[in-house]
Every structure is written in structure tokens, then in C-alpha cells.
Amino acid sequence: MTAIRIPASTVTSHESWRRALFLTLLGAAALTWILLHGQWTLPHDDDVPLFRSLNGIRDWVNENRAVLEPARSFLGSLVAFFDNVLASLGWPGVIGVAGALGWVFGGWRLTILVMAGFTSLGVLGLWDSSMATLSLMLAAVVLALIVGLPLGILAGRSNRVSAVLSPILDVMQIMPTLSYLIPVTALFFIGAAPATIATIIYAIPPAVRITSLGIRGVGPTTMEAARSLGSTSGQSLTKVQIPLARRAIGLGINQTIMLALSMVVITGLIGAPGLGRNLTVALSKVNVGAAFEAGVAIVILAIILDRLTFAAGEWLDPRIRRQQHRGGGRIVAIGAPVLILGAGLVAPAVVDATEFPEAIQVSIQDPVNAIVGWITDTFSPITIAIKDAITNVVLNPLETLLTAAPWWLVVAVVALVAWYVSGRRPAIVASICLGLIVVLGLWNHSMITLANVLVATLLTLIIGIAIGIQTARHDRLRTVLRPILDTAQTMPAFVYLIPALALFQPTRFTAIVAAVIFAIPPVIRLVDIGIRSVPPTVVEAARASGATDRQLLWKVQLPMSMRALLLAANQGIVMVLSIVVIGALVGAGALGYDVITGFAQGQDFGKGLAAGIAIVLLGIMLDRITQGAGRRRRTAAARAG
């Protein structure tokens, strides 16, 4: 808190002037709403000419797709290659290879985790599906890295490249997958090839972003030193920047794999084999237990790959590797993995390696169904009352407020809020986004979705901050919550949609609940980190001056972790938006429903694509407003220091 010092009096008068102006204009807007609501609204129309002209894109693609046949067959054979490798290793071989890698990268703990994880996939009776998913992912991840890492290095070295790539990556991440799934299937048909492409589109951004961050993280003094020693640009890249950014690159690979895994469910919709297919089939039978099994398998795969790649990233960094303690010395370090690998490869001589033995398979479907049934029967009266209350008190009024307002008034108010919390540029960006939504002809549905997103974000923040504060204070609670949060993030939303439906009926609120479950883990984590990073000396000083716990929280810890809280809000919004489409499956309607219709019915393709773009625009708008707030707060915090 030593940064810029602005004379306190000027700041205060400037601030109060701003606030007065903001409140006056807000009051004027409220008055305008009362006078003019119900006019200049833009009711929804399914038949906008723009939608039909977007249909033209698909037809054009349809006619020209033969060009892409080589790409398609290449992708198909790449997936088939990994399929082959996994299939011919058999289940003992896969477990053995994974165990050996675990030992080399991490040590015996990781080995046990990885081997137990793979074995449990078989025990769940999902070995074949899991391997199909794994090979699809391997293909997608390899390609994503081949493209993503060089792009990331370029973006790390050139501001211009970075400026061009950044908005494209934004769109790739926020655009709902379903809205580009149809063009992708039009281009690459059905099966493994389009599934790989869709996964790559979704999984590339972190590879590019984190790599570029890592390259940029190499300090200018280091670079200067390299240059003064006479390295060429290429040498300083390969000898200095890349080696120093190795850990960041490892993290990028790790995140790429995680995102790729979250696409598994979606790929099930376009005929790719694997766990996604198990999930979609379970959903059509409303069989929560079966969906849960597939979901657990996905979580297990995620945990294995996360820990394995994370350990590999650390292992790649010589600075870390040197510190790692390896018990037993050289013989164990080499002998153990070789032994595990050997056992896995020799096993097929003894047992049938092609099929996981049925004798040790256990189905957890029935108990899960029984538990879920009991929960829904017992709690549904309460949950439905909660749903009705929140819908009537918060959601419906907010939706009416947005949909009944003249559209230009909404644009004006959003611009005003953006200006007040973030500044002039976010205000301009936000107005442009809303303006484009008007042009797209999806105003009404966008406002309904916006209302849902705002309520979901609000709930996420209230609950997330409350829990985050608690975990920051109690280490044990944090330890207990960590695996639950990990699961909530990796478990596909499809799995908990059905219990949520039973508890809350198909309504907008159910979609909000799904969004909150999905978005809350990062919020809790960020709040936790924010509060914990308040220096202990400050906390002690506050205590010494007689502050109670409550005062300490409200006067010291929360204000000092404001940036973390704002980042949490920002992440919460992005995550909530990313499951708008899934929310439509349980009654959220509006934009998500348009996207699904567009995916399902040819004549609505244009509307679906437009709705996908509208979701991206809402995302950019909300993101810029909250990001800008972070920057403003920083100057405010500097003032306080």
C-alpha cells in the first residue's frame, strides 16, 4: 500500500461529484421507466430475416465440405491410433503405464493414486467408455498443443499478435459449444472427427494464454542479460524464455486437458463414443445412478490427468526436480517404474486383457438412485417453496424490469453503471454489445437470460463469499471442502440436473441452481485466497487494538481482499454464462433454448447461431464491466494506503 498518493481532498470531491451524477441519472432512468415501460420494447420474433441469411452459411458449408475430407480422415485415424494403442495395451497395460509415469513424475503416492484411479474406472464397469474418451482427448489435446503452444510463444513475444489473438480466444471460450457444433458437424460430419475439432476449439485458449503469460513472465533484466551476452532472438527464446517458462507451459497443458475433458459430454451428442454417450443415454432414461457413474468416471479421469500433468510440469523444471526427495536412491527410482510397467505388459499372458474382469465390477446405480429418491421426496416441498419465493420476489420483478423497459433505456442504464463502476471504455464496449444484440433481433430473450444470469451470479457471490470467509478461518473446513469443490467443478452438470429437476421442477430457477453449483468453487477459492493473503501483521495489529472478529472481517479482511472479491465476481459471471445453454435443458428458456433449437432443427440454424453470438456479447459486456471495476478499485486501494 505504498503506491501513488493522491491528495485526499481532491479525490473525495471528485468521487462525491461522480456519485451525485450517477445517482441523479439513475433516478432519471427510474422515472423514465415508470413513464414509458411497455413501450419501445422489442418482443421476440422467431422469424427475423437475419436468421435466415445465417442459414445460408450452413448451406454454403454443406456444398463445399469435400475439401475437408483429408482433414477429416486424418483426425479419424489419429483417434483410431490412440484407440489402438490403448486397446492393445489392454487394461493391465494401461494401468501399468500410468503407474510407471506416476512414479517417474511424482513418486509412490502419485503411482498409487493413478493406478487406483484407473482400476476404479474398470470396477465401475466403464473401462471401454473411459478408454474411448481418453483416446479422443489425447488426440484433441495433442493437436491443441501443436497449434496452441507456438501461438502462445508468439503472443508472448509480440504485443501485436497478442492483441489480435485475445478477442478471438474470448469468443472461443464464451461461445456456447452447441452453437458451433452444427457448423462443425456440417464440415466434418459425425463421429470422432467433429468431436475432436469441437474439443480443440474449446481447449486451445488456456494453452495459448498461459504459455504467453509464462514467456512474458521472464523478466526484462534476464532478457537483457541474455542479449548482452550475444544471444540472437532465437537463442534467447530457446535457451532462456522457454526453459524459464516451462512451469507455466506445464500449467497451460494441464488446463488444456481439463477443458478438453469438460467437452466429453457434448461430444456424446454428435456420436462420438465414450462416457459422453453413457451420460446422454442415462439422461434419456432419467437414470440418475447411471449418469452418476459416468460422471464419477469423468471426475476420476480428470483427477488422474490433473495430478499427472501437474507433476510432469514440476518434473520438467530442473529447479524443482533437484529439490525432490527420492527415497531409496537410484535403484528404486529406475527399478520401480520399470517393474510396474513390466507387470502391466506381461499381465495379458496371464489374464484376459481385453475385457476388465466382470467379477470385480460393482454397480453403484441402485444405491445412488435410492439416495437421490429419498432426498427428493423428503426435501422437495421445502425446495419448491424456496424456488417460488425467489422467483416471485427477485427473478420475476427483475425480468419484468428488463423486458418491459424501452430498449434504449436499458442500454443507457447499463452504460451509466459501466461508466460509474469501471470507466469510460467499458461503458462504450457495453453499449456496443447491447446495440449488436438489438441488431441480432434477440433483445427479449437476451434480457430474460440476463436476468437469470444476474440472479445466479448474485446467489453465487452471496453463498460463495460466505463459505469462502469460513474456509479462510477454519483450515479443517477447507480440507473437507476441497475434494467436494473439485468434484463440483469437474462433474458434468448433466449428472445433477435430474435431482435438481425433481427438487425444483423444470424452471428458470433450476437452471440457476445448476449454474450456482458450477460457478461457486472458483468463487470460494478466490475469496479464501484473498482473505488469507491479508498479512498476519495487519490482522494482529487490528486485534491488538481491540477489534472483534466481526470488525476484523468487515473493516480489515474484506476491504483488503477487495481485488480478489472482484475477480471472484468476474469469474462467477463467466462461469454462469458458460452454462446458460445447459440451463435451457431444464427450463431456463430464452437464449439457451434458441441455441438448442438451432442445433436440433435445420431451419432454425440461423437463430441458434445468432443466439450463441448474443451470449458471447452478454459475456463480453459483463466481463468488461467487472474487470474495469477491479482496475478502479486498485487506484482506490492505493489511495487508502
Added chain:
Amino acid sequence: MRDSRTSRWLAGLAIVAVVMVGCARGSGATTAPTNAPAASSAGGAGEAPSGAPAASQGVAAATCKGDGSKGTVQMMINQWVGAEANVAVAQCLLQQMGYTVKTSTLAEEVAWQGFDTGEVDVILENWGHPDLEKKYIADTKKATDDGPNGVTGIIGWYVPAWMIDKYPDLADWHNLNKYADLFKTPESGDKGQFLGSDPTFVQYDEALIANLGLNFKDVFSGSEAATITAFQQADKNKTPLIGYFYDPQWLQNEIKLVQIKLPAYTPGCDADLKKVACDYPPYILNKIVRTDWKASGGDAATFIKNFEWGNKDQNEVADLITNKKLSDEDAAKQWIDEHPDVWQKWMP
């Protein structure tokens, strides 16, 4: 430092070795037959079944295994269980005949694209998609209508049976407005809620509500699973619910639903979907096959051409799959054991 570098090299070598071993074995002599169709990747149509030896299982009355020597049939499974039941039975019988059957579960629109690419040979249950039929059957001639599958699809407005016991006159649409208040929810405001369906399905409820002057609002459930869960809860907890549903559907075997009488369907009354004011037509569900495959498919093509059963049969298999939790294969076997009179007529 030296230590870890050595182990690094070893690990690298090990990975390379594993991949090489994997490839060698993959291309070498085939191991045990993999009859599980789900495990195969979506390769091209040229992928020949590699003369796998017949599984020497004890030959029971009904087994779904065969030697797979007569070629591959690619069947598409629509995302509802009835369609799964069709395919389960056809797959079992085709495998007995010596075919390898490859299935994929796809959205309907996507499935039809498979006719273009040669990745789908058969759709066993088509619920009237005029736009797709025009494009693929009339225009490009990639697909052919292969006749009815014997199932009649009924779409309509349904309520849980307990509601009719309690309000007998609810069964006629004329009285719907009288009960609109019962169906009010926070989603529908001051109107009754009509639970609409999955956007993939054929529907015009919104127009029907408007044209019949009903005080209802069409609120979409968003998916079949959502609608089913809603009806299950409405049945169990005795909460009022009216919505779009259909038959055959396995839920009809689990709980009792009653169809509301709408103005009767007459041919052409649904010509203008904005002015429609009559019930949904009965759908004579038909089979669609890839034109080239029909010509070259041999016995399998004849079998599919002959495939025809009824709503009762399909619901029976679907019920085994969903409510009795049998695997598709076991459900198919059980039905095949019990109904030789039906399926023997399909055999070429």
C-alpha cells in the same frame, strides 16, 4: 541431477517402446472378438471386419452373438428409449444372422447427415421431418423411405391420471380454462402453465393455445428428461400438471397419463402452423435407409424392409430397459424369446 536425467531418458524410452508395442499388436493378429459395437471408433465405411473367430459361448435359445462375417450394418439410435428398443431387437437378430452392427446415438438432424457421408445405413424410427425428407429423399436421393415400422406415434396433451379422477371434465379441452388456475406457477404468471417440450420434437402448442383461446402459457421444459421428471413428480406428489407428451414412451408403462381431447385432427388442419387449432396427427412412423445401402445390403436390407412390430412390443422392450434396468441386449433377448411369431416374419 544425473540421476533424474537418466530416469527421464528411461521414461521417454519406455513410452516410445509402449507405443511401438501397441501399434505392433494393434496391426497384428486379432485377439478376442470385440463384439461391443460402442467401443469401435467412427472410422470410414471401408473398415472391414477382420475375420474374428466366432465366440464359442454356450448356444442358448437366444444369443445376440454371431460370427459377424456378412458385413457391417450402421444403425442410428434416436435419443428416446423406444428407438433404442427398436435397435436392440434388430441388432440382436442381425448379429445372429452374421452381421456386425455398429450403432451411434445422435440427434435427428445430425443423423440424417450420416446418409450423406455413408455413416448411417438405417434409421428405424422417423417422426415426420418434412424438411429433411425433402432434402435427402426427394432432392439428393441419398435416403429412401423403407416403409412403416409398425409403431404409431401419438402426440398430445397429457395430465396425470389422478387429475381426471378428481376433475372428470378436465379431459375435454373446452373445460381447460375453468381449471387454468390450478396450473398456475411463478413461471406462467397469472395464466395456467402448459409444460412444453424438448425443442427437438415436432410441436405447435403455442399456436394451439392461442388459437383455441386458452388462458395458458407455454413454458418449455427444455428436454425430454425434464418433462419426464416433472410428470413423475406430479404423479407422486399429486401436483397439477398439463403438458406435451407422446406414446409410445416408457413412462406410459410406469405411471398413468391421460390424454386431453383436443379438436379432432382432419387432414390439412395443420397446414398453416400459425393458424392450427386441431390435435396432432397420428404419426405412422417409418424407417429410413441409405439408398446405396438398400441396394447392396443383401439379407440385412431385406430384414430391415420387413421389420414391423407394434406399440405394445416396443413399450415392452423399453419397459425392460428403463424400469427393469436390463441391458439393451438382455431386454432384446427376452422379447425375442417370447415373441418368435412376430420376428420370424422379418427373416429373409
